Amino acid sequence: MYVAVVGPGTATEEELAVAEEIGARLASRGAVVVTGGLGGVMQAASRGAAQAGGGAVGLLPGLDRAEANQWVTIALPTGLGELRNGLVVRAADVVIAIGGAYGTLSEVALALKAGKPVVGVGTWAIEGVLAVVGPEEAVERAFAAFGQRCVPTQRP
Amino acid sequence: MYVAVVGPGTATEEELAVAEEIGARLASRGAVVVTGGLGGVMQAASRGAAQAGGGAVGLLPGLDRAEANQWVTIALPTGLGELRNGLVVRAADVVIAIGGAYGTLSEVALALKAGKPVVGVGTWAIEGVLAVVGPEEAVERAFAAFGQRCVPTQRP
Amino acid sequence: MYVAVVGPGTATEEELAVAEEIGARLASRGAVVVTGGLGGVMQAASRGAAQAGGGAVGLLPGLDRAEANQWVTIALPTGLGELRNGLVVRAADVVIAIGGAYGTLSEVALALKAGKPVVGVGTWAIEGVLAVVGPEEAVERAFAAFGQRCVPTQRP
Amino acid sequence: MYVAVVGPGTATEEELAVAEEIGARLASRGAVVVTGGLGGVMQAASRGAAQAGGGAVGLLPGLDRAEANQWVTIALPTGLGELRNGLVVRAADVVIAIGGAYGTLSEVALALKAGKPVVGVGTWAIEGVLAVVGPEEAVERAFAAFGQRCVPTQRP
Known part of the structure; x- marks a missing residue:
């Protein structure tokens, strides 16, 4: 499972901790984390x-690959500016949004438009976003949403 | 001036009239209208x-150029899917948003992120959107916002 | 019909005249010309x-729309850098390539890959390019290739 | 170092072996391989x-992530069609091209345009491509070209 963690490049201490x-x-459960590669929430995730x-x-x-934060394990320059937000969403099975920046909102909107589950922690109250209160619930909901989407119950 | 008119492909009668x-x-005042080229609000504008x-x-x-609605005067296939929303925003000096679809929300968010004026008629109540009540006010605000942005007062 | 005229931003006098x-x-026969919007061949066309x-x-x-040359009638900033070459090709029914720059080569390749007719004047000798000697023949071949593609002869 | 290995989705046995x-x-020397993720040369690399x-x-x-070949370790759907060729090039420090398809040619052209080293094995004879005869030389040249670009010799 690939999970996009999206949020502002300049974030509060709480957002960074989340x-x-x-x-x-996500990583300890085997998911690949996808971000926009810069600072703030992207770096923390x-x-x-x-x-x-x-x-x-x-x-x-x-x-320039050098603009990636040091924790990125695969750094891919796109040269698309903010349009790379759409690629972050396309690369993801589920999106977890943190905080309230406009770039984050564009990712939430594109994910909902594409029918992908969006879990939100302290983010935009948009219909369709699964609002949660903290990291543990966020990851639980992300896995559950992915499971519901991709592993339909098989009954005999 | 180029103005993006963004809104859902399936719209209400009122949204279409607006x-x-x-x-x-916009056209009568010399602005070029930019849309996503499909039906609904895009076709009506x-x-x-x-x-x-x-x-x-x-x-x-x-x-496929043939997917353009019949009123488009310059029809440009992009093959980018929903990422063409970002191109609509980039092509525009000002964005006028109508209605509440997710694709529209992505365009509102990308425009605000890019620092472009966004005028809204019955659309998402996002901070930064200039909410207006009808077409006349929408166009007035669009021109005013463009003017404020691009024609700084020149004092002797 | 939309025809992309592609070629270098810094061109010879002959290329510019062509x-x-x-x-x-193209315009006198009703075709819309699409270019990359900058100088050289783009400006001349x-x-x-x-x-x-x-x-x-x-x-x-x-x-920035201001980077368009003064003869462009519809100027659309994309922010995609050289990837906008692909959009130029997608916007076109036929591509006419002039001269031998690498950007031009990318457009020729993407057009051939997409199965679009490519007419060349003093450009890369790539299999699939219809090489011609001057403007009149180039435009003739472009219209002929478009016709062959889109108006199949219907015989009983 | 990130190296794009580009070539046709339907390739000869020799191209696949190369x-x-x-x-x-590349991998044994620590480079990350980037491809278009599909079959043929992409799968073999x-x-x-x-x-x-x-x-x-x-x-x-x-x-759809499922269109990736089984050997891809990070599979990222882009939804850009052939325009993802440009992303492959942007993600790479050096490009190694194999064989003679049009998509490959577009990648060669975009890389040369961007000033990136291009090593070619049985590919288009375009000025600027470093033609080599086999895998060992290809990888040597790729590393050498990257070194020349990024680690200038510093002598007193």
């Missing part, structure tokens, strides 16, 4: 994932 | 613009 | 089209 | 890299 724990929990021994893909807005 | 009048008013003798650019999600 | 005449001939009273769409690599 | 050995040699314990990123043209 992002890092989400990254760690990548750090959590990398320190838990998992993969952290960073889809960068610019053309 | 979009058509906005397209007509294009019709308004074209019937007023103006230009209606359609940036299509698919690869 | 591009301008091609733009003029746009000038030819605009002076003949036709449309010249410029799909710009950057985010 | 691609697999290149993938293996990914298999070589994965079997050597390395990373094989697949940037897929469609929206």
Whole structure:
């Protein structure tokens, strides 16, 4: 499972702590974390994932791999600017959104438009977003939503 | 001035009427209308613009020009799917959003992220959106916002 | 019919003259000219089209409409950098390539990959390119190739 | 170092053998292999890299991760169609091209345009491509070109 963790490049301490724990929990359960590769929530989620021994893909807005934060394990420059937000969503099976920036909102909207589950922690109250209160619930809901989507119950 | 008129492909009668009048008013004042080129709000805005003798650019999600509605005067297939929403925003100086679809929300978010004025008629109540009540006010606000942005007061 | 005229931003006098005449001939026959919107061949083709009273769409690599040359009638910033070459190809029914730059080569390759006719004037000798000697023949071949593609002879 | 291995989805036995050995040699020297994620040369290079314990990123043209070949270790749907070729190039420090398809040509052209080293094995004879005869030389040249680009000799 690939999970996009999206949120602002400039975040509060609480948002960073939430992002890092989400990254760690996702990685410890075997999910690949996908972010926009820069700072703030993107960096914290990548750090959590990398320190838990998992993969952290960073889809960068610019053309320079060096703009990736140090915790990204696969850094891919796209040169698309904010349009790389759409690639982050396309690369993901589930999106976890943290905080309230406009870029995050674009990712929430594109994910909902594409019919992908969106779990939110302190983010935009958009219909369709599964609002949760913390990292543990966020990751639980993400796995549950992915399971509901991809492993239909098989009855005899 | 290029103005993106964004809104759902399946719209209410009221939304369609609003979009058509906005397209007509924009064209009659010399603005080029940019849309996603399909039906609903996109078609209505294009019709308004074209019937007023103006230009209606359609940036299509698919690869087939034939999917453009009949009122588009310049139909450009992009093959980017929903990512063409970002191109619609980039092509615009100002965005006028109508109605409440997720695709529209992504365009509102990307425009606000890019620092472009967003005028809204019956759309998402996102901070930064200039909410108006009808077509005339929408077009007035769009021109005013563009003017504030691009024609700084020149004092002797 | 939409015809992309692709070629280098820094071109020889001969290439510029060829591009301008091609733009003029295309416009006088009702085709919309699509270019990358910048200088050199792009500017010359746009000038030819605009002076003949036709449309010249410029799909710009950057985010600033002001980078378009003055002859573009519809200027659309994409912010995609060289990836906008692919959009130029997608927007076109036929591609006319002039000169030998790498960007031009990418457009030739993407057009051939997409199965679109490519007419070449002094450009890369790639299998599949219809090599011609001048503007008149280029435009003739472009219209003929488009016709073959889109209006199959219907015989009983 | 990230190396794009580009080539046709339907390839000869020799091209496949070359691609697999290149993938293996790159991975054994610590490079990440980037491909378009589908079959043929893309699959062979990914298999070589994965079997050597390395990373094989697949940037897929469609929206479905399941279209990736089984050897891709990070599979990212882009939904951009052939425009994902440009992302493959942007993700790479060096490009190794195998065989003579049009998609490959577009990647060669975009890489040369971006000033990135292109090593070619049995591919288009385009000025700027470093033509080599086999996998070992291809990988040597790729590393040498990357070194020349990024680690200038510093002498007192």
